[in-house]
Amino acid sequence: DDGTGTAAHSIVVRVDSSLDIEMDQIVGEHEPRQTAKWTRCNHYPDTMVKVRHEWGFDEPHPRHGRVPETECFDYGMMVLRDAVVPIHCQFFARRRYNGNEPERGETFFGEFLPHIAISDEGAMRPFQYQDVVNICQRAFEQLTSTVQDERMKSYVEMLGTCIDALKCEWDGDFNGRPPPLSAVLCHMDLQPQNLVFRRDKSDALCRVQSITDWEEACFADPRFELLLICRKVLAGPTQAEKLWRMYSDRVEGLSKDLIVGPLDPWLRLETVHSICTLLLQASDLLGGGRNPWESKPELLLKIDRESRRLSRMGYPT
Numbered sequence: 001d002d003g004t005g006t007a008a009h010s011i012v013v014r015v016d017s018s019l020d021i022e023m024d025q026i027v028g029e030h031e032p033r034q035t036a037k038w039t040r041c042n043h044y045p046d047t048m049v050k051v052r053h054e055w056g057f058d059e060p061h062p063r064h065g066r067v068p069e070t071e072c073f074d075y076g077m078m079v080l081r082d083a084v085v086p087i088h089c090q091f092f093a094r095r096r097y098n099g100n101e102p103e104r105g106e107t108f109f110g111e112f113l114p115h116i117a118i119s120d121e122g123a124m125r126p127f128q129y130q131d132v133v134n135i136c137q138r139a140f141e142q143l144t145s146t147v148q149d150e151r152m153k154s155y156v157e158m159l160g161t162c163i164d165a166l167k168c169e170w171d172g173d174f175n176g177r178p179p180p181l182s183a184v185l186c187h188m189d190l191q192p193q194n195l196v197f198r199r200d201k202s203d204a205l206c207r208v209q210s211i212t213d214w215e216e217a218c219f220a221d222p223r224f225e226l227l228l229i230c231r232k233v234l235a236g237p238t239q240a241e242k243l244w245r246m247y248s249d250r251v252e253g254l255s256k257d258l259i260v261g262p263l264d265p266w267l268r269l270e271t272v273h274s275i276c277t278l279l280l281q282a283s284d285l286l287g288g289g290r291n292p293w294e295s296k297p298e299l300l301l302k303i304d305r306e307s308r309r310l311s312r313m314g315y316p317t
Contacts, residue, residue, distance in 0.1 A: 041199040041206045044075055044192040054235040056312065057305045062293040064193045069235040076233045076243050079190050082208035084229070085250055088222050091184040092254055116185070117219040126183030127220035129266075132273055133166045139276040147283055155279055155303055162272045162315050169265045178223070178266075179259035186225040188216040191233065222251075227266045240267070264313065271310045278303045 048065030051058055059066075067075045117124040118131055140163055143156045170176050187194070190211070198209040218224075226247050230240035241263060248260040282299040294302075311317040 038198040038200045038209070040209075041197040043206055044071075044195075044197060047071070048192060052235065055231075055237070055309050057308070059302075059305065060298070064191060067192060067233065072233055072235050073239045073243070075192070076229050076239070077246075078206065079195070079208060079229060079233070080226075080243060080247060083187075083190060083195075083211060084225055085247070088184045088225075088251065089254065091222075092182055092251065092258060113219065116217055127218050127224065129170075129178050129221060129223075129269060132269055133163065136163050136166070136272055136276045139280055142285060143279055143283060146285065147279075151300065152279065152283065155275070155307070158307060158317050159272070159275055159279065162268075162275070162310060162317070165315055166269060166272055169268065178221070179261040181222055181258060181260065183219055184222040184225070186218050186220045186222065187211060187214060188218060188225065188228060189213065190225070190229060223260065223266055227263075227270050230263065231267065231270050237267075268310065268313050268315055271306055271313065272315075275303055275306050275310070278306065 044067055047068060048061075049068050050062060050065045051060050052066045052069055053059070054066070054069065066072070113124050118127050136159075140156065140160050143152075143159070147153055147156050170178055174180065194211065194213040195208055196210040196212065197206050199206055226244060230244060234240050234243060244260070244263040251258050251260055278299050281294070282296050282303070307317045
């Protein structure tokens, strides 16, 4: 009762795609009162750039673009705060088991698990570091048997050397693997085109409202999600180390058995995997050919830049 003898209640209705309205609806002669709780924020989708200086080189992004170098760290921290940490912490809080052992994901994902996990002798388990190494190894074997171009052959030979280095990356640590960490649901593409943002009336800050386009999602080691933010959202190692450290502090503060470990081995893994993908695209071996927005010469230049980045990370190229 609002004091006038009439009933009052609050409802939320969708007015359009860009605004939620909180409506105080009063039965009687009074007009409904509407107050905007938040408005849609399009700053990040609208300000993406097609060429950005990142990880030492100017990198073209002809399809969707990237968040500008001057804003990408703030964007990454927002995604970490509003999306990554809340999702991951839900998994860490619900399950306390070794991320390298077969998961109990069947009870959580049901029929969707085969689409986001990896099959291992009939059992479904999350994607792990070693799975990506194995993917790279299979790609290397396919490229070795098909590539004829001399320039491409030199890249493939370099790739094989780097894959051998990946296999030794964790020698002496945790049975040759990264520190175990419980698997989580990873989106794997938290770029602005896949998020909806809001700006709250109270403080005018841009926040993540919702996440869309889950076609790349997987049940995996949580460091994959963080790695792709570091490598594809952020612009360089200083930003990446800072974000990785902030995630580590947050997660390791939950429990002493949650160990994130160092960033560098994951950066090398992602860069080797990137070179594999680019070589397959340049060889017309990946799902029917190259992306329509990149020519073979452009892909070869991209492979060269990735190789030089990998050299700076300490790998022989």
